Amino acid sequence: MTDLSYVRTEMLPERDPPISTSGVIGWIRANLFDGISNSVLTIASLAFIYWVLSHFIPWFWSPTWNGSSLGNCREMIGAAGKEGGACWGVINERWPQILFGFYPEELRWRPILAFVLMFVALIPILFNMISRRWNWFLLALVLFAAVSFVGSGVIAVLVQIVLAVTMAYVGWQIVTTKGADRADQIKAGAKRLPNPLLFSAAFVFIMPWLLWGGTIWTPLAAAFGFGVGWGAFRLVSPKFGDLAGLILGVVTTFVWWLVLTGPVASGLNGVLPVGLEPVQSRNFGGLLLSVTIGVVAISVSLPLGIVLALGRQSDLMLVKWMSVGFIEFIRGVPLITLLFVASFLLNVFMPPGTNFDIILRVIIMATLFSAAYIAEVVRGGLAALPKGQYEAADALGLDYWKAQRLIIMPQALKISIPGIVSTFIGLFKDTTLVSIIGLLDPIGLSNSIRADTAWNGVVWELYGFIAFLFFILTFSMSRYSMYLERRLRTDHR
Amino acid sequence: MKRTVILGALTAAGFAAGAASAATLDDVKARGTLNCGVATGVPGFAAPDSSGEWAGFDVAVCRAVAAATLGDPSAVEFVPTTGKTRFTALASGEVDMLARNTTWTFSRDVDLKFEFVGVNYYDGQGFMVPKELGVSSAKELDGATVCIQTGTTTELNLADYFRVNGMSYEPVPIETNAEAQQQYLAGACDVYTTDASGLAATRATFEVPTDHAILPEIISKEPLGPLVRHGDNEWGDIVRWTLNALIAAEEYGVTSANIDEMLGGTDNPEINRLLGTEGNLGEMFGLESDWAVHAIKVGGNYGEIFARHIGEDTPIGLARGLNAQYRDGGILYAPPFR
Numbered sequence: 001m002t003d004l005s006y007v008r009t010e011m012l013p014e015r016d017p018p019i020s021t022s023g024v025i026g027w028i029r030a031n032l033f034d035g036i037s038n039s040v041l042t043i044a045s046l047a048f049i050y051w052v053l054s055h056f057i058p059w060f061w062s063p064t065w066n067g068s069s070l071g072n073c074r075e076m077i078g079a080a081g082k083e084g085g086a087c088w089g090v091i092n093e094r095w096p097q098i099l100f101g102f103y104p105e106e107l108r109w110r111p112i113l114a115f116v117l118m119f120v121a122l123i124p125i126l127f128n129m130i131s132r133r134w135n136w137f138l139l140a141l142v143l144f145a146a147v148s149f150v151g152s153g154v155i156a157v158l159v160q161i162v163l164a165v166t167m168a169y170v171g172w173q174i175v176t177t178k179g180a181d182r183a184d185q186i187k188a189g190a191k192r193l194p195n196p197l198l199f200s201a202a203f204v205f206i207m208p209w210l211l212w213g214g215t216i217w218t219p220l221a222a223a224f225g226f227g228v229g230w231g232a233f234r235l236v237s238p239k240f241g242d243l244a245g246l247i248l249g250v251v252t253t254f255v256w257w258l259v260l261t262g263p264v265a266s267g268l269n270g271v272l273p274v275g276l277e278p279v280q281s282r283n284f285g286g287l288l289l290s291v292t293i294g295v296v297a298i299s300v301s302l303p304l305g306i307v308l309a310l311g312r313q314s315d316l317m318l319v320k321w322m323s324v325g326f327i328e329f330i331r332g333v334p335l336i337t338l339l340f341v342a343s344f345l346l347n348v349f350m351p352p353g354t355n356f357d358i359i360l361r362v363i364i365m366a367t368l369f370s371a372a373y374i375a376e377v378v379r380g381g382l383a384a385l386p387k388g389q390y391e392a393a394d395a396l397g398l399d400y401w402k403a404q405r406l407i408i409m410p411q412a413l414k415i416s417i418p419g420i421v422s423t424f425i426g427l428f429k430d431t432t433l434v435s436i437i438g439l440l441d442p443i444g445l446s447n448s449i450r451a452d453t454a455w456n457g458v459v460w461e462l463y464g465f466i467a468f469l470f471f472i473l474t475f476s477m478s479r480y481s482m483y484l485e486r487r488l489r490t491d492h493r
Numbered sequence: 494m495k496r497t498v499i500l501g502a503l504t505a506a507g508f509a510a511g512a513a514s515a516a517t518l519d520d521v522k523a524r525g526t527l528n529c530g531v532a533t534g535v536p537g538f539a540a541p542d543s544s545g546e547w548a549g550f551d552v553a554v555c556r557a558v559a560a561a562t563l564g565d566p567s568a569v570e571f572v573p574t575t576g577k578t579r580f581t582a583l584a585s586g587e588v589d590m591l592a593r594n595t596t597w598t599f600s601r602d603v604d605l606k607f608e609f610v611g612v613n614y615y616d617g618q619g620f621m622v623p624k625e626l627g628v629s630s631a632k633e634l635d636g637a638t639v640c641i642q643t644g645t646t647t648e649l650n651l652a653d654y655f656r657v658n659g660m661s662y663e664p665v666p667i668e669t670n671a672e673a674q675q676q677y678l679a680g681a682c683d684v685y686t687t688d689a690s691g692l693a694a695t696r697a698t699f700e701v702p703t704d705h706a707i708l709p710e711i712i713s714k715e716p717l718g719p720l721v722r723h724g725d726n727e728w729g730d731i732v733r734w735t736l737n738a739l740i741a742a743e744e745y746g747v748t749s750a751n752i753d754e755m756l757g758g759t760d761n762p763e764i765n766r767l768l769g770t771e772g773n774l775g776e777m778f779g780l781e782s783d784w785a786v787h788a789i790k791v792g793g794n795y796g797e798i799f800a801r802h803i804g805e806d807t808p809i810g811l812a813r814g815l816n817a818q819y820r821d822g823g824i825l826y827a828p829p830f831r
Contacts, residue, residue, distance in 0.1 A: 105544070447534045448534035450670075451532075452534075452536070453809060456697070456808075
C-alpha cells in the first residue's frame with residue numbers, strides 16, 4: 001500500500017477575506033458600485049452633492065456676523081474678496097426678536113423658565129426611565145437656577161436655602177441608596193416622594209401664569225374649577241348615574257371658569273395681591289408664539305381627539321352624531337379658514353370692549369382642528385384592534401371606561417403613535433399660518449424685519465434660520481416618536 | 494332652538510357693537526392707550542426695530558394722535574395688520590384708527606363705511622426695469638412679463654393701463670414684496686410694478702441699484718392716508734386735524750427745534766391758534782389747548798417726519814414731489830386753523 005491520502009489531514013491557516021470584499025472598500029463596492037447602473041447613479045449623486053455644497057458652503061461661510069445692514073454686509077463680503085455670501089448680521093441683531101417677538105426684554109426669563117419647566121413636567125409623562133427622586137431633584141435644580149438668576153432680596157435667599165436643602169437631601173438619598181435597595185424599602189413600606197405627575201398637572205396652570213403674568217389667584221381659581229367639577233360629579237353620580245354626573249361635572253366646571261373665576265381671582269387679589277407683571281398677548285411673537293400655540297394645542301387636542309374617537313364609535317346616537325359632525329366639519333375646512341373665523345367673525349360678533357384674546361382664539365381653533373385629525377388617527381388604531389380584545393375585556397367583566405383604559409387604549413394608541421406624531425408635527429408647522437392674520441410668528445416677523453431699511457432684501461438668511469429652529473423642534477418630536485415605538489414594542493421581531 | 498338663541502345673542506351683540514362705538518375718544522382716554530393699526534412691515538412706513546419699537550412714516554401719525562389725545566407719544570398699542578385683516582380690525586373696533594398705506598378709494602370710503610381723514614402720502618404706481626432692457630418709457634412695455642402683487646389695486650391699475658394703451662402683458666403673480674424682489678432679480682419677470690415708494694425702497698436694496706431704472710410714468714393715483722370708522726365724527730376730526738396740524742406746522746415753519754420758543758407767542762395769529770396760545774381750538778373737540786404742541790413735538794412737523802423716515806437722506810430716498818407744500822410745487826394744503 002502506498003502512503004497516499006486523498007483527504008487533507010490538517011486545516012489550512014485562515015486567511016483574510018479578499019480586500020475587495022471587506023472593510024471600507026468592500027462596503028463601498030457592495031453599496032455604491034454594485035454593477036454599472038449603481039455606479040453611474042453613485043457618481044451622478046456625488047456630483048450633485050458636490051455641486052450643491054460648492055454653492056452652499058461659500059455662501060454660508062460668510063464673515064458677516066457683525067454686519068449692521070445689508071450694505072455693510074456687502075462691503076464685508078467684498079473686503080473678504082468673495083463673490084457673494086450670506087448676511088448673518090441680521091440674525092445676530094434680530095435673533096432675540098425671532099425667538100421672543102415683542103416680549104419685554106427684562107421678563108424673558110419667564111418664557112425660558114416655562115420652557116425648561118415644561119420638560120421637567122413632561123419627563124414623567126414622556127419617559128419612564130428616571131425615578132421620582134431624580135424628577136424632584138431636577139425640579140428643585142431648575143427652580144434654584146431660576147431664583148438665583150432673577151431673584152434678589154431676603155425672600156429669594158430663603159427660597160434658595162430651602163431649595164438647596166431639598167436638593168442636598170434628595171441628592172444624598174439618590175447617591176446613598178441604590179435603586180434596587182430603594183425598591184426593597186418601598187416594598188417594606190417606606191414613604192415615597194409624591195408622584196411627579198402632580199407637578200405635571202400643576203404645570204398646566206403654571207405655564208399660562210408664567211407667560212401672561214397677572215395675579216396668581218387666576219390660575220389657582222381656574223385649577224379649583226376641576227375641584228368644583230369633581231365635587232358635582234361625586235354629588236350627582238350616586239343618585240342619577242355616571243353619565244349625568246359626568247355631564248353636570250363638565251358643565252359646572254365650565255360655568256365656574258367662565259363666570260366665577262374672574263371675580264373670585266380679583267377678589268382674592270384684593271385681599272392678598274401676589275402676582276407677576278402682566279404681559280399682553282399682543283407682545284407674544286416669534287418662536288415663543290409658535291411654541292405656545294403648538295404646545296397648548298398639542299396637549300389639549302390629544303385627550304379631546306381620543307374622546308372624539310370614542311364618541312364616534314359610541315352606541316349613543318346623539319354622542320355619535322355629534323362626534324361625526326364635528327370631525328367631518330372640521331376636517332372639511334382648511335385651517336386658514338378657521339383662523340380667519342377666529343380673527344374676523346368673532347371680532348365682529350362680539351360686543352366691543354370684550355377683549356377675547358386673539359392668541360386664545362387661535363389656540364382654540366388650532367386645538368379643534370388638530371383634535372379632529374387625532375380622532376381619526378386614533379379611530380384607525382381602534383379599528384386595527386382585533387374584535388377579540390373588546391370581547392376579552394367584556395369577558396373579564398370590566399366596565400366601559402376600565403376596558404378602554406386598561407385594554408383598548410394602550411394598544412390602540414401604540415398603533416397610532418406615528419400618525420399622532422405626524423399630526424402634531426403638522427400642527428406645529430401650521431402655526432406659521434397665523435402670520436396671515438397679522439400675528440407676528442417667525443414668518444410674520446421675517447417680513448417685519450425686512451421692513452427695516454437696514455435689512456430690506458435679506459431673505460434666505462431669515463428663512464434659513466427659521467427653518468433651522470423648526471427643524472430642531474420637529475426633528476426632536478419625530479425622534480421621540482421612534483423612541484416611544486421602540487419602548488412600547490412588545491412583539492418579538 | 495338653542496342655535497337660534499345663540500344667533501340671536503350674537504346679532505344683538507353685533508348691534509350693540511354698532512351702537513356702543515360712538516365715543517372713541519372716551520374709550521381711548523379710559524384705556525390710556527391708542528390702538529393703532531399699522532402694516533406688519535413696509536420699509537420706511539412701519540417697521541419694528543430690534544428692540545421692538547415701531548417706527549416709520551405711518552407710525553409717526555399714530556404717535557402724533559396719541560400725543561394729541563393722551564399727551565404721551567408712547568401710549569400706543571401698535572396692532573400689526575395685513576392687507577386682509579386691516580379693514581375688519583378697524584370695523585370691529587379692535588383698532589381706533591388705521592395708518593397703514595391704505596389707498597383712499599370711493600368704495601372703501603363709502604361701501605366699507607370708513608372715513609379717510611386726509612392724505613399723508615401721495616403715491617402712484619410705477620414700473621421698474623433692468624437698464625439692460627433699454628426701455629425708457631412704460632409705453633414700450635408691450636408683451637413684457639410683469640411681476641405684480643395679487644389682490645391689490647395695483648393689479649387692476651396695471652390691467653387698465655395696458656388696455657388703454659393697446660398693449661399686452663403676461664402677469665407673474667406674487668404674494669409679497671420680498672418674493673417680488675427675488676423673482677425680479679432672478680429674471681422671472683422683465684418688469685416689477687408697485688407703488689413708486691415701494692419701488693424706490695426695493696431698488697435701494699439691490700446690490701447695484703443703478704442697473705435698474707424706475708420709468709417716468711406713474712399710472713395711478715394712490716393717495717395713502719389714515720382712516721377711522723364711520724359714525725364717530727368727533728374722533729375723525731381729531732385724527733384729521735392732528736394730521737393737518739403736522740402739515741400746517743411745516744407750512745408756518747414750526748419745527749420740533751423752535752416750537753418751545755414759539756410757544757412764548759409769535760406775531761402770526763395762525764401759529765398762535767395752532768399752538769393753543771390763542772383761541773380755544775383744542776377745547777372745541779375735547780382736548781387740551783396744547784394738543785398740537787404735543788403732536789408736533791413727537792417727531793417734528795410733516796417735513797421733518799418725511800425727511801427722517803423716507804426722505805432723500807434715507808436709504809429709501811424719496812423726493813418730496815407731490816408731497817411738498819403747495820407753495821413748493823406739491824399739493825399739501827392744510828385748511829386754516831381758525
